[in-house]
Amino acid sequence: MNSYCEFSAVYDELTQNVDYPKRFEYINHFLIENNITNGTVLDLACGTGSMSIELIKNGFDVIGIDLSENMLEIASNRLLGYGDNFSLLKGNMTDYRLYKSVKACICSLDSINHLNDIKDVEKTFCNVYNSLDENGVFVFDVNTIYKHNEILANNTFVFDEEDFYLVWDNEFVSDRVVRILLDMFVWNGKAYDRFSESFEETAYSIDDLLDALCKAGFSDIFVYDELTLNPPREKSERLYFICKKV
Structure with a gap:
C-alpha cells in the first residue's frame, strides 16, 4: 500500500464532492440497528479524518489507523478542532494491533481495494474481527469488478x-x-x-469477500448496493458490507 506522501496534500480537495455526512448517516443506520450509539469506533485507513470527524460529531470516540504519516498529521490537525476524544496510530491494515477492543470498525472509500492479494484481505478481516467487542459491527465499502x-x-x-x-x-x-x-x-x-x-x-468478487469474512469469523453478513438497502446489481460500482461478530 502506498503512503501517499504528496497525494495527502491535495486529497481533501479531490474528495470535496464526497458527502461524508450522508455516508456517515448510512453507516450509522447499521450501528444503531445493533445498539451501537456511543463508545469507541475504529476508523481503519482513516486518511485525513473526514469520517472520523463525523463519528466524533455524533458522540463516538475514535481510533484512527493509517499507513501514511502525512495523512495522519493532517487528520490530527483537523480532529483537534472537535475535541480530544480520538487517537491516531500509524499502521498497516494487515497487521495492526489495538490497545483495546472497539464496538465497531468502519473502512471507507474503497480502502480494501488497495490490498492487492486476497490473503492480505483475509488478514485484515481477521484483525478487524479480533479488534471488535462481542456483537461488534464491521462496515466497509469496495469498488466492484464492474x-x-x-x-x-x-x-x-x-x-x-x-x-x-x-x-x-x-x-x-x-x-x-x-x-x-x-x-x-x-x-x-x-x-x-x-x-x-x-x-x-x-477488485474482488462478492463470493471472495464473503469467503474471507467467514474465514475471519464473521457470520451475520449483509451486502448492499451503494448507500441503499438494495441487493447488488450487475452494474453496481460500489458495495457496502455489514458484518457482525457473534
Whole structure:
C-alpha cells in the first residue's frame, strides 16, 4: 500500500464532492440497528479524518489507523478542532494491533481495494474481527469488478484547481486490477513543484469477500448496493458490507 506522501496534500480537495455526512448517516443506520450509539469506533485507513470527524460529531470516540504519516498529521490537525476524544496510530491494515477492543470498525472509500492479494484481505478481516467487542459491527465499502473493468480502466481524469494541477490516469493491468498514476503540480507560493505517485487497486468478487469474512469469523453478513438497502446489481460500482461478530 502506498503512503501517499504528496497525494495527502491535495486529497481533501479531490474528495470535496464526497458527502461524508450522508455516508456517515448510512453507516450509522447499521450501528444503531445493533445498539451501537456511543463508545469507541475504529476508523481503519482513516486518511485525513473526514469520517472520523463525523463519528466524533455524533458522540463516538475514535481510533484512527493509517499507513501514511502525512495523512495522519493532517487528520490530527483537523480532529483537534472537535475535541480530544480520538487517537491516531500509524499502521498497516494487515497487521495492526489495538490497545483495546472497539464496538465497531468502519473502512471507507474503497480502502480494501488497495490490498492487492486476497490473503492480505483475509488478514485484515481477521484483525478487524479480533479488534471488535462481542456483537461488534464491521462496515466497509469496495469498488466492484464492474467499476474497475468498465469505468476506471484506461480512463484519465484532470483536476485543474487554484493551487494544484493533477492528472489521474487509470491503466488496465489485468482483470480486476487497475494501476493509478498521479502526476501533480502543486503551487508552493512561488512556483509549481511536480510530484508523481502510483499504486494499484484490486477488485474482488462478492463470493471472495464473503469467503474471507467467514474465514475471519464473521457470520451475520449483509451486502448492499451503494448507500441503499438494495441487493447488488450487475452494474453496481460500489458495495457496502455489514458484518457482525457473534
